[in-house]
Amino acid sequence: MTKSEIIKAIANKKGIDRATVSQVLEAFTSEIKIALLEEKSVSMRGFGTFYLKRRAEKTARDMQKNTTIIIPEHSIAAFKPAKEFAVAVKEKSTKA
DSSP: OOHHHHHHHHHHHHTOOHHHHHHHHHHHHHHHHHHHHTTOOEEETTTEEEEEEEEOOEEEEETTTTEEEEEOOEEEEEEEEOHHHHHHHHHHHHHO
């Protein structure tokens, strides 16, 4: 599902114009990005938590140049679904 499909679905279900839904969705994603950049996690009860995950330094190979490179320690954004959300997805996938 794309961002525009999400906007369209919310607008149709709630009877709100697409421009307003788009602004709210942009503000929502912007706040999540800001929180993660400030190294804060974002928890939404019943949905899940957005957080930063640390990746350790590691050695990798550059196959084109046939050399070894060091990838420094870094953070990546991650999402952990809430238990009830994960269970619902799991139950849906076992029925299919």
